Amino acid sequence: MNKAERAAIVFKILEKNYPKTPVPLRHTNNYTLLIAVLLSAQCTDERVNQITPKLFTLADNPKDMSKQTPETIYEIIKPCGLGPQKSKAIIELSCMLQNLYDGKVPKDIKALEKLPGVGHKTASVVISQGFGQPAFPVDTHIHRLAQRWGLTKGKNVKETEEDLKKLFPEESWNKLHLQIIFWGREFCPARQCYGLECEICKATYPKRSRPFSHKKP
Numbered sequence: 210m211n212k213a214e215r216a217a218i219v220f221k222i223l224e225k226n227y228p229k230t231p232v233p234l235r236h237t238n239n240y241t242l243l244i245a246v247l248l249s250a251q252c253t254d255e256r257v258n259q260i261t262p263k264l265f266t267l268a269d270n271p272k273d274m275s276k277q278t279p280e281t282i283y284e285i286i287k288p289c290g291l292g293p294q295k296s297k298a299i300i301e302l303s304c305m306l307q308n309l310y311d312g313k314v315p316k317d318i319k320a321l322e323k324l325p326g327v328g329h330k331t332a333s334v335v336i337s338q339g340f341g342q343p344a345f346p347v348d349t350h351i352h353r354l355a356q357r358w359g360l361t362k363g364k365n366v367k368e369t370e371e372d373l374k375k376l377f378p379e380e381s382w383n384k385l386h387l388q389i390i391f392w393g394r395e396f397c398p399a400r401q402c403y404g405l406e407c408e409i410c411k412a413t414y415p416k417r418s419r420p421f422s423h424k425k426p
């Protein structure tokens with residue numbers, strides 16, 4: 210079986226299991242989505258969703274957020290981890306949005322990547338889920354699954370993203386990104402899974418008998 214055939218199997222199984230892909234992070238606009246994605250670094254979406262109602266009641270736009278002190282924000286967001294860095298980034302990026310983009314989130318991945326605390330993955334999520342433009346955010350979880358499913362030999366998330374973009378049609382990227390995350394959460398929570406257990410691995414590698422170890426990102 211070649212890579213394209215495995216991709217077709219993965220696509221079919223994910224479509225069957227997750228026909229709908231609601232955005233997991235609570236938000237009311239692209240700015241609150243950007244902040245929620247920033248907060249989700251090294252934190253669960255569930256925990257982010259617990260704290261953002263309070264944060265967004267305080268400020269749900271760059272202008273109001275830029276008037277807050279890092280201490281006020283830190284007190285609210287500290288359950289998400291990396292509180293000092295994240296609160297500083299939230300204030301700084303809100304000031305930048307206010308000064309450079311008239312308080313709006315730019316619909317441009319390169320511009321987003323220049324904001325404090327915003328890397329390529331965060332920017333891709335906002336482009337995809339906020340603006341509905343094609344993007345394929347790849348984190349370490351998707352990187353790991355794509356290797357187990359034989360869709361990439363990428364040594365890092367960047368190479369895996371390039372491979373996935375070549376394998377799947379552009380119009381499916383946004384949905385697939387979420388579908389893979391949902392599958393990972395439901396079936397592949399443990400790093401220790403060696404690709405022998407469930408439907409996708411059995412279908413993509415019916416003859417796999419030895420534990421598969423993924424490359425570290």
Ligand code: SF4
Pocket residue numbers: 357396397402403404405406407408409410411
């Ligand atoms: S066998 Fe393991 S790696 Fe493969 S899909 Fe199932 S849980 Fe994920």
